[in-house]
Amino acid sequence: xxxxxxxxxxxxxxxxxxxxxxxxxxxxxxxxxxxxxxxxxxxxxxxxxxxxxxxxxxxxxxxxxxxxxxxxxxxxxxxxxxxxxxxxxxxxxxxxxxxxxxxxxxxxxxxxxxxxxxxxxxxxxxxxxxxxxxxxxxxxxxxxxxxxxxxxxxxx
Amino acid sequence: xxxxxxxxxxxxxxxxxxxxxxxxxxxxxxxxxxxxxxxxxxxxxxxxxxxxxxxxxxxxxxxxxxxxxxxxxxxxxxxxxxxxxxxxxxxxxxxxxxxxxxxxxxxxxxxxxxxxxxxxxxxxxxxxxxxxxxxxxxxxxxxxxxxxxxxxxxxxxxxxxxxxxxxxxxxxxxxxxxxxxxxxxxxxxxxxxxxxxxxxxxxxxxxxxxxxxxxxxxxxxxxxxxxxxxxxxxxxxxxxxxxxxxxxxxxxxxxxxxxxxxxxxxxxxxxxxxxxxxxxxxxxxxxxxxxxxxxxxxxxxxxxxxxxxxxxxxxxxxxxxxxxxxxxxxxxxxxxxxxxxxxxxxxxxxxxxxxxxxxxxxxxxxxxxxxxxxxxxxxxxxxxxxxxxxxxxxxxxxxxxxxxxxxxxxxxxxxxxxxxxxxxxxxxxxxxxxxxxxxxxxxxxxxxxxxxxxxxxxxxxxxxxxxxxxxxxxxxxxxxxxxxxxxxxxxxxxxxxxxxxxxxxxxxxxxxxxxxxxxxxxxxxxxxxxxxxxxxxxxxxxxxxxxxxxxxxxxxxxxxxxxxxxxxxxxxxxxxxxxxxxxxxxxxxxxxxxxxxxxxxxxxxxxxxxxxxxxxxxxxxxxxxxxxxxxxxxxxxxxxxxxxxxxxxxxxxxxxxxxxxxxxxxxxxxxxxxxxxxxxxxxxxxxxxxxxxxxxxxxxxxxxxxxxxxxxxxxxxxxxxxxxxxxxxxxxxxxxxxxxxxxxxxxxxxxxxxxxxxxxxxxxxxxxxxx
Ligand code: FES
Ligand code: FES
Numbered sequence: 001x002x003x004x005x006x007x008x009x010x011x012x013x014x015x016x017x018x019x020x021x022x023x024x025x026x027x028x029x030x031x032x033x034x035x036x037x038x039x040x041x042x043x044x045x046x047x048x049x050x051x052x053x054x055x056x057x058x059x060x061x062x063x064x065x066x067x068x069x070x071x072x073x074x075x076x077x078x079x080x081x082x083x084x085x086x087x088x089x090x091x092x093x094x095x096x097x098x099x100x101x102x103x104x105x106x107x108x109x110x111x112x113x114x115x116x117x118x119x120x121x122x123x124x125x126x127x128x129x130x131x132x133x134x135x136x137x138x139x140x141x142x143x144x145x146x147x148x149x150x151x152x153x154x155x156x
Numbered sequence: 157x158x159x160x161x162x163x164x165x166x167x168x169x170x171x172x173x174x175x176x177x178x179x180x181x182x183x184x185x186x187x188x189x190x191x192x193x194x195x196x197x198x199x200x201x202x203x204x205x206x207x208x209x210x211x212x213x214x215x216x217x218x219x220x221x222x223x224x225x226x227x228x229x230x231x232x233x234x235x236x237x238x239x240x241x242x243x244x245x246x247x248x249x250x251x252x253x254x255x256x257x258x259x260x261x262x263x264x265x266x267x268x269x270x271x272x273x274x275x276x277x278x279x280x281x282x283x284x285x286x287x288x289x290x291x292x293x294x295x296x297x298x299x300x301x302x303x304x305x306x307x308x309x310x311x312x313x314x315x316x317x318x319x320x321x322x323x324x325x326x327x328x329x330x331x332x333x334x335x336x337x338x339x340x341x342x343x344x345x346x347x348x349x350x351x352x353x354x355x356x357x358x359x360x361x362x363x364x365x366x367x368x369x370x371x372x373x374x375x376x377x378x379x380x381x382x383x384x385x386x387x388x389x390x391x392x393x394x395x396x397x398x399x400x401x402x403x404x405x406x407x408x409x410x411x412x413x414x415x416x417x418x419x420x421x422x423x424x425x426x427x428x429x430x431x432x433x434x435x436x437x438x439x440x441x442x443x444x445x446x447x448x449x450x451x452x453x454x455x456x457x458x459x460x461x462x463x464x465x466x467x468x469x470x471x472x473x474x475x476x477x478x479x480x481x482x483x484x485x486x487x488x489x490x491x492x493x494x495x496x497x498x499x500x501x502x503x504x505x506x507x508x509x510x511x512x513x514x515x516x517x518x519x520x521x522x523x524x525x526x527x528x529x530x531x532x533x534x535x536x537x538x539x540x541x542x543x544x545x546x547x548x549x550x551x552x553x554x555x556x557x558x559x560x561x562x563x564x565x566x567x568x569x570x571x572x573x574x575x576x577x578x579x580x581x582x583x584x585x586x587x588x589x590x591x592x593x594x595x596x597x598x599x600x601x602x603x604x605x606x607x608x609x610x611x612x613x614x615x616x617x618x619x620x621x622x623x624x625x626x627x628x629x630x631x632x633x634x635x636x637x638x639x640x641x642x643x644x645x646x647x648x649x650x651x652x653x654x655x656x657x658x659x660x661x662x663x664x665x666x667x668x669x670x671x672x673x674x675x676x677x678x679x680x681x682x683x684x685x686x687x688x689x690x691x692x693x694x695x696x697x698x699x700x701x702x703x704x705x706x707x708x709x710x711x712x713x714x715x716x717x718x719x720x721x722x723x724x725x726x727x728x729x730x731x732x733x734x735x736x737x738x739x740x741x742x743x744x745x746x747x748x749x750x751x752x753x754x755x756x757x758x759x760x761x762x763x764x765x766x767x768x769x770x771x772x773x774x775x776x777x778x779x780x781x782x783x784x785x786x787x788x789x790x791x792x793x794x795x796x797x798x799x800x801x802x803x804x805x806x807x808x809x810x811x812x813x814x815x816x817x818x819x820x821x822x823x824x825x826x827x828x829x830x831x832x833x834x835x836x837x838x839x840x841x842x843x844x845x846x847x848x849x850x851x852x853x854x855x856x857x858x859x860x861x862x863x864x865x866x867x868x869x870x871x872x873x874x875x876x877x878x879x880x881x882x883x884x885x886x887x888x889x890x891x892x893x894x895x896x897x898x899x900x901x902x903x904x905x906x907x908x909x910x911x912x913x914x915x916x917x918x919x920x921x922x923x924x925x926x927x
Binding site (some may be wrong): 002021023024029031032035037038039040041042043045047048050067077079080081082085087091095096097098099100101102103104105106107110125128129130132133134135136137138139140141142143144145146 | 169171172174175176180181182183184185187188190244276277278368369370371373420421422423425426443451452454468582627646647798806808809812813815816817819820842843844848849850851852853854856893
């Protein structure tokens with residue numbers, strides 16, 4: 001039988017204390033314990049990027065991080081991207097460029113692309129493709145996603 | 157016909173109504189359901205591809221604290237050979253149930269055997285390890301070639317081949333088989349026509365088993381109400397046709413006792429046209445009296461859902477020296493998986509679809525093997541025979557020393573041509589697509605670099621149409637709410653709202669579209685077959701016209717005049733007879749909407765239709781590739797899709813369908829396939845090893861959109877979901893042949909396969925021989 005643990009993290013700017021199973025991944029804790037279901041599960045083993053979050057400034061797949069590792073960590077999910085209730089430029093260009101069809105991959109792409117533009121505000125097409133190669137989208141063929149990131153970079 | 161009509165909204169690119177929810181994480185998908193006291197389910201799956209289940213001992217699992225129930229097939233009512241339904245889709249209860257839980261035999265690696273519900277997903281996971289299943293392992297049958305041999309192991313002892321037109325069988329031949337059915341489509345006289353041909357090409361082709369690859373795993377949550385009715389939250393392409401009605405049959409309860417609630421759906425491509433999680437969640441919820449959620453892992457999705465059929469096709473095509481194609485023939489065997497129902501019918505119906513060939517013969521076989529039951533995948537069954545056909549045409553062109561596009565244009569089918577299935581082609585853009593492709597900048601560009609090649613292939617899909625029930629209500633603040641029963645899988649709501657805005661002239665933003673549950677709207681067909689955006693928009697077009705008429709009547713009543721004196725202006729205001737000051741009376745849409753109460757009550761529009769809006773769609777793809785001859789790796793350099801879309805309602809989503817479908821086709825052509833070992837164990841059930849294209853594997857995918865109106869649709873729309881996956885395998889294979897002079901006859905052309913062919917070409921030993 002497994003143990004319950006108490007974890008304190010800053011999630012989307014809010015200090016949150018939550019209880020988790022010691023076997024919970026950060027993905028499970030976010031979705032099932034905290035209720036942040038915008039973070040999606042596509043594979044649970046690091047191969048699709050649907051669960052991407054920014055943890056202490058680094059882009060990670062939350063399915064590959066244990067909840068227990070998140071004591072004192074600062075975490076941003078798709079729910080935390082908006083600033084003062086305003087969509088970010090990337091969220092806006094994803095909408096304008098129709099960079100989503102079913103939308104299940106979108107939270108992961110938005111988080112990953114946000115991390116990319118922070119790290120490299122003016123990426124080339126190849127750099128965008130390279131950075132986003134950890135995120136799978138089955139609907140779009142990526143074309144419109146890449147363009148949405150390019151357009152967001154142009155507007156910055 | 158209104159296709160010359162100038163549109164104001166149709167053809168623009170507004171933001172989809174559900175967009176903000178989807179970029180902020182607010183949209184609720186199937187797995188986001190969380191109910192009080194909800195239990196989590198996990199499944200025990202067979203580690204054998206073919207085995208008799210001798211016993212299942214669940215006692216240790218049930219003793220684990222937190223485990224609330226364990227179920228097996230025995231918990232379902234009447235697992236017997238009683239027929240369900242009539243006609244070609246009919247099956248037995250045993251077949252229906254055993255697809256999602258094994259009855260007496262495990263028929264593929266990963267076949268569910270038992271299901272557990274526990275208070276926590278980790279406990280459910282622990283519990284499945286405690287369930288002891290005793291198997292008698294049998295020899296698996298993994299390929300159609302083996303399955304069709306007379307001495308092959310048999311999956312279903314009761315199976316006999318269904319012959320075309322129910323042809324009588326010799327009693328002596330009444331023995332079990334893995335060939336579920338044989339179909340034949342014939343036109344002209346192929347056997348005699350070969351004599352008229354100056355050149356005949358013949359070849360054999362294989363395509364691998366591939367998965368739809370939607371990013372959202374299957375999921376369902378079930379809850380029984382105290383009155384004995386069942387609520388199902390589901391991620392399915394059809395809440396009536398796929399969830400409610402089959403579930404009612406399985407559980408033996410009236411369909412009205414089930415309320416299926418559509419959640420947002422994270423991709424389907426045909427793969428969410430089958431029930432897997434819903435019946436198991438329902439039976440566990442019934443046994444425990446608590447809500448139960450069952451969500452598959454990715455490994456389970458690959459092992460036990462989806463795939464499209466792997467195929468083995470023998471093809472033959474003959475032409476005269478002047479390039480006229482006289483005859484063509486296919487012998488096609490499709491993997492159905494462990495139960496009948498492959499895409500062979502679709503493949504046969506669409507074979508040679510871009511060409512007018514007077515003599516054709518297609519024999520198709522639906523063959524069971526120890527793999528998961530095949531599910532629809534975008535243009536089900538059609539990419540494989542198209543790959544074969546387009547390869548044979550390139551071979552003919554080479555032998556005739558003809559430019560490949562010219563040979564295609566010479567033989568293109570056109571309006572009025574009859575197909576082997578009896579269909580007479582209506583107006584559509586097959587020839588225009590071919591001409592446009594030939595004149596495109598891509599096709600005319602020069603190709604440089606070493607080991608580069610260019611290929612083309614055409615595609616044909618006959619889009620479906622279905623039943624729709626749709627309501628639209630005028631709200632008193634001047635907005636319109638549209639309620640539909642067809643799930644939105646990739647932007648459907650945008651086209652629906654645009655249609656209302658187009659007809660009425662009110663702002664697009666003032667229209668809300670909701671997908672209703674099965675208690676709240678009439679029967680609506682599943683979202684599939686490229687029939688939904690065209691079918692719902694044609695229906696909503698009529699609903700919006702009704703609303704317009706009714707509002708004109710209401711304005712006439714308010715103004716105490718005849719309807720003939722009321723004019724509907726393009727901005728949705730109304731003009732009536734002159735008032736005292738001599739100026740005509742006017743009212744905005746919003747003013748009228750606010751007066752509906754008190755002048756006769758609400759105004760709404762409604763339609764129930766089984767209307768036919770489908771029809772043929774055509775595409776042609778061009779691809780440039782570069783082959784690394786040291787490794788066999790193929791890189792896509794440039795890709796262009798030319799497609800007749802009828803009318804692009806929202807061009808961005810049309811382009812998105814074309815690009816996404818092409819990307820899936822590229823995956824099927826180059827990297828995606830199921831890899832089973834000789835014991836029938838699937839060895840690549842992860843998204844690392846089942847290799848779908850990433851952003852880094854693809855270039856931008858260019859689209860050339862032609863708009864030749866569909867005469868069956870009020871706005872000229874054609875469905876575009878399926879068509880883009882049809883040409884890629886043929887186009888890429890032709891490009892590889894152009895690049896290195898070696899024609900891949902087995903797809904995907906993985907580095908391993910291609911390197912063997914390259915070494916063979918160069919007279920060296922292949923990978924297998926060398927190791
Ligand atoms: S769910 Fe974490 S990478 Fe796929
Ligand atoms: S939009 Fe469906 S997976 Fe990306």
